Amino acid sequence: MSLAELLKMLGLGAVAIALGLEGLDWLLARHLWPKRGSRQPLKEVLFFPSPPTCVEHLYNPVRAHPCLCPLPHGLDTSFSRLLEHLLSACVSLDLCLFSFSNIELSRAVLLLHSRGVRVRVLTDRDYMAITGSQIGVLRKAGICVRHELVITMHMHHKFALLDGRKLITGSLNWTTTAVQSNKENVIVTEDPQLVRPYEEEFNKLWEANDPAKHPPQTHSRNNTKGLLTPPRDE
Numbered sequence: 001m002s003l004a005e006l007l008k009m010l011g012l013g014a015v016a017i018a019l020g021l022e023g024l025d026w027l028l029a030r031h032l033w034p035k036r037g038s039r040q041p042l043k044e045v046l047f048f049p050s051p052p053t054c055v056e057h058l059y060n061p062v063r064a065h066p067c068l069c070p071l072p073h074g075l076d077t078s079f080s081r082l083l084e085h086l087l088s089a090c091v092s093l094d095l096c097l098f099s100f101s102n103i104e105l106s107r108a109v110l111l112l113h114s115r116g117v118r119v120r121v122l123t124d125r126d127y128m129a130i131t132g133s134q135i136g137v138l139r140k141a142g143i144c145v146r147h148e149l150v151i152t153m154h155m156h157h158k159f160a161l162l163d164g165r166k167l168i169t170g171s172l173n174w175t176t177t178a179v180q181s182n183k184e185n186v187i188v189t190e191d192p193q194l195v196r197p198y199e200e201e202f203n204k205l206w207e208a209n210d211p212a213k214h215p216p217q218t219h220s221r222n223n224t225k226g227l228l229t230p231p232r233d234e
């Protein structure tokens with residue numbers, strides 16, 4: 001074989017290898033290793049009611065002994081999924097909740113706070129004071145809570161933002177009645193097109209309800225003509 005033929009063969013071999021690698025890259029990118037930017041954002045739907053089950057393992061993943069409580073164990077429910085998502089917050093948790101009395105969800109928020117997650121809670125002025133509300137518990141733990149200062153309307157949202165990238169929203173009030181006895185829906189998503197507007201709305205409401213910017217008001221919602229009365233909403 002002449003030198004010219006050898007070089008020609010080597011050249012053809014190099015082209016074949018390059019084409020092969022390119023094809024392999026295309027195949028992996030399309031089918032096996034989707035690029036980070038092309039990954040589909042999380043979208044999950046949860047329906048309630050959710051049956052009572054033990055969720056102790058979610059707070060203590062490395063328990064030395066199995067839990068002996070009487071509730072069913074090892075079940076994946078809508079509530080356990082909600083709790084798992086909530087406990088996934090690492091940096092920040094912004095809660096915008098009309099009613100918050102569920103003790104397990106409160107325990108999760110307190111746990112995140114103790115881990116150093118920055119928690120902000122925006123809630124309704126009337127419902128934060130009802131029997132069983134966890135808002136006082138959160139405040140006592142040092143969590144920053146603000147309530148709706150405009151007394152003509154309720155803060156009726158039910159959404160949570162985790163680390164500025166995950167949104168939990170739906171019809172569900174964070175009450176045990178809603179979790180265990182109501183037909184409710186919750187969407188969990190990391191779609192930036194949905195997360196961003198909620199983030200903007202939270203920040204807007206947070207600033208608008210800064211008590212430092214408002215003079216103290218008397219709580220006269222029920223006695224003022226034309227203003228709303230608190231709805232029964234669990």
Ligand SMILES: [Zn+2]
Pocket residue numbers: 054055056067068069070071073
């Ligand atoms: Zn248990």
